Amino acid sequence: MIVTAQLPIGWIFGGGPPPPAPPAGAAAEAPGTGLARRILIVEDEIMIAWWMQTAIEEMGYGRVDIVASGEAALDAVARDAPALLVMDINLGPGLDGIATAERIRETGKMPVIFVSAYADEATRERIARNIPGATLMRKPVPTEAFQQAVRAALDPKARPN
């Protein structure tokens, strides 16, 4: 008998402990709002995207989706506007992260966190000009700093004084 399954159904024979459960009630109630919120990660390096997804899931926010290109991000946002965009800048061929965020911001003013190796002055100025209020973090980012930025973006009261 052949058992066939489309990934991502598990197929590895074993491989570590089950992932930790999110905090009780977390998926249904995000901090500060009482609502679960969708977060969209736009990152073409899957290991980085996966780390971001896990880091956000550990915080107990709602669904965290990943897309790998600016064009895919536009499609995803058109289907369901996220509460937060986490964006790489260099996304390979096609739209870059800043241009993508600019288009998305035309339809909704959700917060944006850029996480990029491109964090020079010219990039900072371009972001300040086109995506006012966005945060820029330079790769590699410590998990705690990333989670703090996510928390501050989703819950402004959580911003450190």
Place this chain on the structure above:
Amino acid sequence: MAALTDLDHPSLGAVLKTALDAVVVMRMDGTIAGWNDVAERSFGWDFAEARGRRMSELIIPPHYREAHEKGLAHFLATGEGPVLDTHFEITALHRDGREFPVELSITVARQFGEPVFLGFLRDISERHEAGRRQALLLAELNHRVKNMLAVVSGIAHQTVRASTTLPEFSKAFAGRLESLARAHEILTSGAWERASLGALAEALLGSYAQPGDGRARIAGPEVMLSPRQFMSVSMILHELITNATKYGALSVAEGRIALDWRDEADGRIGLDWKETGLADIAEPAHRGFGSRMIALSVGHELDGTGESAWQPDGLLFRLRFRRD
């Protein structure tokens, strides 16, 4: 051969004729009195056209002309010339209006019948271009290193989550880094252009295909992948090999692996990983690092499909994706 200078002095003529740099002779009134072949080629004017004209109007870009004229007047009044007898970089003007970088030195010569300025100019466009390319490469390298550090950080983070002990983490993490390093090595040897899927398979699985082991068989046509797809497939193959070593065909003496790929009729690449020689394969109770990573890579990086099947004697994994 036409005269290269209006000054009647054999030594000056010899200098102009033999110099490898552009040489411009300028009278104290700012007009051109000599001009060699290199200057003709560099600036686009021959000596017949240049002679007697103000140098500032001919080869000095407009934004430097006022400073040039002031400097000349200051020298004539005081004998002081801060730019004399030294080398410096500046831009010069070609006949076609193009500015180009030059290395310039200016001396005052008094032995040719009347005092004149001798300007030696070397076109350093190629040097500047090489410097610009190097700066670009360094900036790109800087970005790639930071990105790679973020990838390694992500691998470490996920490997920690999937490990129950420190030795388990250490072994899995080191294996993933080694695989990453091998893939980088192949890409670097090809200047980060497209790289061979066959070379990747040999690098990761070749030791199991050697005579004396023979547990793996690798077969497929030459398929060149973009760096992005190459890195993605390398991580997928690494996880398949790791899994086979721990739980699959490479964990038992009778186990065999066949890795083959081909160009499909629909233009996609089809890659099959087939393990045999096992018994009593059971579906895992939960997803580990490998299955999550492969699912994400297949879906997001390769924009393809991955299918796994448990056959009676081992795993069959089928990957289909379109070449970048």
